[in-house]
Amino acid sequence: MWGGMVMFSKRKALLAIDQGTTSSRAVVFTPDYKVVATAQREFQQIYPRPGWVEHDPDVIWATVRATAREALAAAEKAGYRAEAIGITNQRETTLVWDRATGDAIHNAIVWQDRRTADICAGLRDAGHAGLVSDRTGLVLDPYFSATKIAWVLDHVDGARARAEAGELAFGTVDSWLIWKLTGGALHVTDATNASRTALYDIAANRWDDELLGLFGVPAAVLPDVRDSAGDFGRADAAILGRELPITGVAGDQQSAAIGQVCFNPGEMKSTYGTGAFLLINTGDTPVRSKNKLLATIAYRIDGETTYALEGSVLSAGATVQWLRDGLGLIAKASEIEALAQSADPDSGVYLVPAFTGLGAPYWDAEARGALTGLTRGSGRAEIARAALDSSVHQTCDLLEAMAADGVEARSLRVDGGMARNDTFLQRLADLTGIETVRPASVEATAWGAAFLAGLGCGLFASLEDGRKLWAADQSFTPAGDPERRAADRKGWHDAVARVRSDAV
Numbered sequence: 001m002w003g004g005m006v007m008f009s010k011r012k013a014l015l016a017i018d019q020g021t022t023s024s025r026a027v028v029f030t031p032d033y034k035v036v037a038t039a040q041r042e043f044q045q046i047y048p049r050p051g052w053v054e055h056d057p058d059v060i061w062a063t064v065r066a067t068a069r070e071a072l073a074a075a076e077k078a079g080y081r082a083e084a085i086g087i088t089n090q091r092e093t094t095l096v097w098d099r100a101t102g103d104a105i106h107n108a109i110v111w112q113d114r115r116t117a118d119i120c121a122g123l124r125d126a127g128h129a130g131l132v133s134d135r136t137g138l139v140l141d142p143y144f145s146a147t148k149i150a151w152v153l154d155h156v157d158g159a160r161a162r163a164e165a166g167e168l169a170f171g172t173v174d175s176w177l178i179w180k181l182t183g184g185a186l187h188v189t190d191a192t193n194a195s196r197t198a199l200y201d202i203a204a205n206r207w208d209d210e211l212l213g214l215f216g217v218p219a220a221v222l223p224d225v226r227d228s229a230g231d232f233g234r235a236d237a238a239i240l241g242r243e244l245p246i247t248g249v250a251g252d253q254q255s256a257a258i259g260q261v262c263f264n265p266g267e268m269k270s271t272y273g274t275g276a277f278l279l280i281n282t283g284d285t286p287v288r289s290k291n292k293l294l295a296t297i298a299y300r301i302d303g304e305t306t307y308a309l310e311g312s313v314l315s316a317g318a319t320v321q322w323l324r325d326g327l328g329l330i331a332k333a334s335e336i337e338a339l340a341q342s343a344d345p346d347s348g349v350y351l352v353p354a355f356t357g358l359g360a361p362y363w364d365a366e367a368r369g370a371l372t373g374l375t376r377g378s379g380r381a382e383i384a385r386a387a388l389d390s391s392v393h394q395t396c397d398l399l400e401a402m403a404a405d406g407v408e409a410r411s412l413r414v415d416g417g418m419a420r421n422d423t424f425l426q427r428l429a430d431l432t433g434i435e436t437v438r439p440a441s442v443e444a445t446a447w448g449a450a451f452l453a454g455l456g457c458g459l460f461a462s463l464e465d466g467r468k469l470w471a472a473d474q475s476f477t478p479a480g481d482p483e484r485r486a487a488d489r490k491g492w493h494d495a496v497a498r499v500r501s502d503a504v
């Protein structure tokens with residue numbers, strides 16, 4: 001007791017920084033997965049040309065710093081003190097900065113950006129797709145960082161020469177944030193983020209010289225790759241108010257898979273945010289898909305790599321946003337549920353949301369969206385239902401591709417903004433024929449990073465500590481008529497066939 005004041009020690013907590021495509025969030029968790037404080041800032045999307053998507057690197061950093069400070073302060077007020085930071089991030093998004101000044105030399109080129117579609121097509125035509133998929137588990141598509149890095153080096157005056165001279169650094173958003181948080185002390189990333197660059201040999205766990213040559217990326221720009229839990233330096237006291245170790249890092253979809261405790265082969269999650277990303281744990285070996293799914297690193301802990309097979313859908317929640325912002329059919333995303341329920345279930349209307357092309361299993365960067373099957377009886381409700389169904393059908397496409405690769409799942413754990421929508425989840429169970437489970441907490445992505453940070457700083461001993469903390473909220477059991485399902489799937493495939501860039 002000093003001066004009449006009783007000093008209580010604060011309870012331990014973990015700060016997750018979740019830097020997403022549309023917003024930056026900070027969440028402070030207790031070690032038993034309770035949310036103590038959150039802060040969130042949306043930021044501007046920059047669309048310089050059709051198919052191009054950029055973010056301002058300084059805005060990414062400013063929103064992360066502001067939300068982290070706000071969440072830490074709120075947690076302190078509530079009696080909690082963060083012990084460590086975990087970072088999770090939109091993946092593939094590419095930044096290049098000047099090592100001397102710490103300033104980015106170009107806007108971040110976002111994963112959705114298609115500006116390098118021609119470069120990818122050229123490399124495919126020249127027969128390089130096999131090398132890329134063998135080494136990286138990825139397909140040759142503008143989605144991944146490699147061609148975006150080369151684009152920046154070739155379009156900013158003098159950048160290529162400066163990169164070769166070691167003056168520039170490349171990073172995905174995690175690297176950029178660690179660089180900023182540590183005051184430029186560390187240029188690092190984790191294995192999950194490295195596995196999304198198309199420059200990383202996922203089996204050998206190293207940057208690949210042949211790929212660096214193929215894509216024209218100088219090795220001097222690359223970050224050091226670390227385990228997903230461990231030492232990522234210390235956030236400078238001047239930035240967050242006090243020094244804090246960064247001890248966990250993973251790309252956001254891998255982080256969600258960790259938060260959803262997909263630790264055994266066959267355990268699967270699907271996150272429905274802007275896009276939708278389905279990851280199934282495939283154990284200690286990457287599964288080489290014959291159906292254009294991605295083999296990726298799920299996490300690397302204590303030097304042991306666990307792999308996942310991933311299906312990436314480019315537009316899921318973004319389709320709901322388009323109904324809200326583009327068409328004005330709804331005022332809020334949540335209104336889509338009631339509207340879709342009022343639709344004629346046999347309307348035959350399909351929406352193919354190929355706004356930025358189609359992801360897995362099509363990988364058609366040039367495809368563009370369509371609404372098909374319209375009649376005079378089709379209205380707002382039918383379009384809303386078709387919009388929700390487009391995420392259901394795209395999930396079915398992924399599961400069918402996985403099954404064709406010999407990877408089957410028994411149940412699907414869902415999270416992300418759209419997972420609040422019960423109508424959507426019931427349709428998902430009905431059309432996939434798989435039990436669909438929503439966990440008690442929808443914070444899987446942020447929790448995954450907090451959990452990794454807890455592992456990295458010794459608050460947790462092993463992954464099994466995470467499993468004990470996961471609980472289900474609601475299960476959606478498949479129902480519905482198989483004939484209607486088959487007709488629905490056929491209707492979807494017909495609609496997709498019409499938008500394919502190679503369709504005749």
Ligand SMILES: Nc1ncnc2c1ncn2[C@@H]1O[C@H](COP(=O)(O)OP(=O)(O)O)[C@@H](O)[C@H]1O
Binds near residue numbers: 021318321337417420
């Ligand atoms: N009730 C709902 N039904 C359908 N979609 C929803 C609902 N609530 C939110 N969404 C969609 O979920 C997305 C937001 O999810 P979130 O996980 O926060 O995304 P991200 O991390 O990609 O920014 C938005 O695209 C929004 O349109």
Ligand SMILES: O=P(O)(O)OC[C@H](O)CO
Binds near residue numbers: 022
């Ligand atoms: O920011 P999100 O949640 O839309 O996730 C983006 C993915 O990481 C892109 O690969």
